[in-house]
Amino acid sequence: METSTPRRTIKAGEIIFAEDDAPTTAFLIESGRVCISTIQHGEIRVLGELGPGALLGEMAVIDSAPRSATASALSDCVLTPIDRDQFAERLAAADPVVRALLMSQLTRYRSALATLTGDVEGEQSTSAQDDTHAFDKIRLESELRAALQSDELEVRLMPIQNIASSTIAGYEALIRWQHPQRGQVSPNEFIRLAEETSLIVPVGNYVLARVCDMLVELRKRGHSPLPFIALNVSARQLEDPDLVDRMLTHLRDRDLPPDRLEIEITESLVFNQALIGNLLDRCHAAGMQVALDDFGTGFSNLGPLLTLDFDRIKLDQGFTRALDQPRGLALVRAIVAMSNALGCEMIVEGVETVEQLEALKALGCDYAQGWLVGKPVSLQAVLDAG
Template identity: 80%
Template sequence: MEFSSTRRSIPAGEIIFAEDDAPTTAFLIESGRVVISTVQHGETRNLGELGPGSLLGEMAVIDSAPRSATARALTDCVLTPIDRNQFAERLASADPVVRALLMSQLTRYRSALATLTGDAAGSGAMEGRDESGAFDKIRLESELRSALDRDELEVRLQPIMQIATERIAGYEALIRWQHPERGQVSPTEFIRLAEETSLIVPVGDYVLGRVCDMLVELRRRGRSPLPFIALNVSARQLDDPALIDRMLAQLAKRSLPADRLEIEITESLVFNHSQIAALLARCHSAGMLVALDDFGTGYSNLGPVLTLDFDRIKLDQGFTRALGTPRGLALVRAIVAMTAALDCEMIAEGVEDPAQLQALRELGCDYAQGWLVGKPVSLQEVLETG
């Protein structure tokens, strides 16, 4: 066998690895053909052939089990070795659901092969691997789909106060899920789960429909001026070219003014400048407002703020909490001045005590949101408080 640092040349007839060998390396077949075989009742049985572009020996490397078959070069072959650590690192960082599905398939393969060869001991080679977290995630995703179908998700409204008038000018829509068995599921958990799949699109449409219905009810109850309601939009939703059209269609269906629906985009998404610029142009042409959410959370870059025409900037609650310090107060003062210079309005998040609100009032901040102003509540509670 000729060996180099990156490739191995193996002559026809040579064994690449044998059954029960330790799984130290997998291979990518660059050229030639390899036969995979196992011994059944004392006789060699060919399981298949692999050619250029195929992976060889990867399953044992992935699940750290001894080789379950023998690989022999049918023709002269050139192989690229792949160290097991390369697989281990990628597998460790993979989505746990994908990892669990892969391990499930490997378990079935091992079991089928053990049955074929009469190796009863080998059938349980992968038993005991704990993938309970991944399977729980699969269950939760399935239950979230069912909750959507059964209208079990609740949309709550957190008030946003115009500081100068102390009037509730709008609300942020926040989704909640009271699971019949798990109880209250953390929004962080199920929203992240939805964002990992295309499920975030129907979740977003669900919230959109509920919010539009809420605006209709507020209008019917004589709420004037009609408050705006802000919706958070994720990266996957932004990739949907029909997103704004669907929003406008829902508004038009109920004869609602477009400026009563506001889109909130987190600061971490503005790196895709052309996409956000196009969305802003589309929203503004229809009369919809767009806010930059979580400003100052670590992705801060003044370039996008200067070049993207946001209507409002939402100051992250960390800055609000720092108002009691000289440095925090100075920084928020500078951000308020910058926001005004850009002809934007500013909403301070996380306002929890009167001193913070007073400081924001003196600095000229436009809006306040937080527990001092109000916690997320149902539409019925909003209507009862007038």
């Protein structure tokens, strides 16, 4: 009988578990050797041997299937039991794609073993509705790679208004994907997918090149002063040591001033202060500006602002919606005072009403962004607006 004691000692020749037993426990072999066998046409067939460091019986535990083979000790063994709940917790927390791939491999193993033993009725399919989302992610990832190669992604520009002069000072670059079959894919969906993989780096390079080309086109059309364009940088991109050099190369190749390209770093990433500090130093040395994005979204910690010299702070739209409340107004006034004391300009997101814009103007905010100022539009729309 299987137990969950800290360690088990098994004598040579003893059965650890038998075919068709319930899969309550897996084992880590600390010492000794174990024989895995099954019955084929009434005869014992050895499937393999396992030694120290190998897992034993984990597949049945993972997919909750009866034991498909018998494990017996070839020599005296010491085993560390692993309860099925330990596997279940880790499997539930795993990436759904990884989980689906693992279950797919288990299904193939079960099928191959059933064919070997002649137990066709024992075949199981673990690819059920729970795997649909995972396989859809795999499919979407492949389609995103293809979209990058075929230039299907669109970069739109959301205007940022200088509140004092009521002019458009710059834009935030936002990527959009019009899928030929799915239609408009939510940026939250495909950007999150890209961030889970190495795809976020080529996506970031794609946006960078388009933004620089847009600045060139705006300059050709006589936009003076040339507006800045801000682009968001993910955690994976920040870890790329060549990020700033790549940006500067794009700018130099087009004879663009560095201060027309702005980097936005979301507030949740600033806790790696050494990494962000190095980036800020390199950007400032090159003449580029860096904004702290989504300030006040739940990760707020004033500590990083003691050492990280951001050029702008972007206030989350939640504060904008609270401007009609005394506490909300007081908080925004305090944040404006803080940004002024730090020498930072402030951009307020989510401005949707004239009343909000007037309140921000009275508080001395520098910039406004939101649907009142303008929705994300194509470069052509910006050019046509003159």
